[in-house]
Amino acid sequence: MAFSYLNKRLHCDGVDLETIAQKYGTPTYVYSESILRRNVQVLKEAFIDRGFKVSYAMKANSNPAILKLFRDYGLGVDIVSAGEYKMAERVGFTGPEINFAGVGKTIAELDLALESEIGHFNVESRFELDLLESRAAVLDKRARVLLRLNPDIDPQTHPHISTGLKRSKFGMGSEKVFHILTHSSEYPHIIFKGIHCHIGSQIVNPQPFYDLIDYLSLFTGRLHSVGVDIQHLDLGGGFGVNYEEPFEDILTTTPYLETFAEIANKKLNQFQLHIQPGRVLVANSAVLLSRVLGIKHNGDQHFVVIDGATTDIVRPALYNAYHKVSAHQESQNSKIGDVVGPVCESSDALARQRELPDFKSGDLLTIASAGAYASSMGSTYNLRPLSPEVMILKEGTAKLIRRRQSFDEMVGLYV
Ligand SMILES: Cc1ncc(COP(=O)(O)O)c(C=O)c1O
Known part of the structure; x- marks a missing residue:
């Protein structure tokens, strides 16, 4: 197991985390290359080998070392901004390997x-479609x-990461999507390839996914009955992991x-199926x-104040998410308390x-499941420089994959 105790000290793939702290300082994100490879191999066998396209939702973690590793396994990339496009391009993803999601895209981004001939756009509203049509005409x-498509399915997850309910800002209702697809000739610069759904994130009970598959089967049948045949169905991401058991294999946690x-292939077999997972590939x-x-x-109240x-x-x-806290030095004693940072917020x-x-x-400690939506959501609030990222390679050596932001880099933005 990649993160485990050896001689009562927490190691990552044979490297004592104390040596990482001494070399790179703290706080530092420490990644295991072997876990990343294991995760992407699981996804490859479950999906790519069954004919799915898999695009990594790079918002979960946009470190280029991770993107490069995933690209080698045949994954494309799902982007939501020009910045993510630039990073994907830097890593070597070509236009067709990129799809562009997100509820609001600027003219410059479109x-x-x-211009880059990306694989496809996931369009979320009529205003975006109209804008894309006019920009495509100009160019x-x-x-x-x-x-x-917003299918109004409850993903049974935290409200802030539920995206497939009618009241959420994401996607369009089925009648709007039906109307657009049955009037596609109004958009001469658009090729309507299909439908995308992403109902939410950190979904641990798969039933909402199965409901989505049935929903899409019915909806595409309805389209077919009026002579509209699409080719491509993107079922989104959202596969949940177990934050309480962060060092488990994803075959166990998901x-x-x-x-x-298998169910998607059976019920939607006439379509090119596509998924865009983020968290499950990187969280653990x-x-x-x-x-x-x-x-x-x-x-x-007992407080452990950390850096x-x-x-x-x-x-x-x-x-209010749970992340497991572990001591570097294995110990038996315990106390009830809070682990808090130095930032001037009670939260x-x-x-x-x-x-x-x-x-x-x-003492050294670790906060687990820091691979997804951690560094990519990092900020410099309180003028704290972004923390560095280190990857333990499968040979058991440490590689710096993002430097600690320097104070000059941080304050140098202010003119
Ligand atoms: C459109 C879309 N696709 C994919 C994802 C990735 O979700 P997850 O990291 O839960 O797999 C997200 C996450 O917010 C998303 O909004």
Whole structure:
């Protein structure tokens, strides 16, 4: 197992995390190449080998070392901004390997993607479709499009990451999508390839996915009955992981992947199927390595103050999310308390009312499941420089894959 105790000290693929802290300082994200390879291999076998296209939703983690690794397994990339396009391009993804999602795209972003002949746009509204049609006309291009359909299915996850309900800002209702697809000739610069749905994130009960498959089977049947045949169905991402058991294999934490692929293939076999997972590929691949600055008590509250913060992992503050805390030095003693960062917000807690090792000032600890929506959501709030990222390669050596942001880089933006 990549993150495990050896001689009572937490290691990653044979490397003692203390050596990483000494070399790169703390807080630092530490990734395991072997876990990343394992994850992408699981997705390849479950989906690519069954004929699916898989585009990695790079918002989950946009480090180019990770993008490069996934590209080698045949994954494309799902982008949501010009910045993500630039990073994908830097890594070597070609236009056809890129699709562009997101609820609001600027003219500059549409033009960039049109000029780059990307695989397709996932279009979320009529205003976006009209704008894309007019930009494609100006640039003398034809844009390949999937319409994002909002199926009004409850993904049974946190409200902030539920995207497939009618009240959410994402996608278009079925009647609008039906209308557009049955009036496609009004858009001479658009090639309507199909439909995209993404109902939410961190979905651990697969039933909503199966409901989505049935929904799409009916909806495409309805389209077919009026002579509209599409080719491409993108079922989105959202595969959940187990944050309580962060060092488990994804076949254990997300056991329905193969069943999902089989059911989709059986019920939607006439279509090119596509998924765009993020979290499941990266969440368990990293920890945030951090040092205890001190212990304090307010009344009967016990606080472990660390040098990592919500600026490194915002998920607990944003979604009340659970991330497992582990001591570098295995210990038996425990105390109930909060692990908090130095940021001037009461929400700056990485764990609350948790049974914690009996930490002392100077101890090292890790916050697990730091591979997804951690560094990519990082910020410089309180003028804290972005933390570095280190990958433990499968040979057991450490490689810096993002430097710590320097103070000059951070304050140099201010003119
Ligand atoms: C359109 C779209 N696709 C894919 C994803 C990736 O989701 P996940 O990381 O849960 O797999 C997201 C996440 O927000 C998304 O909005």
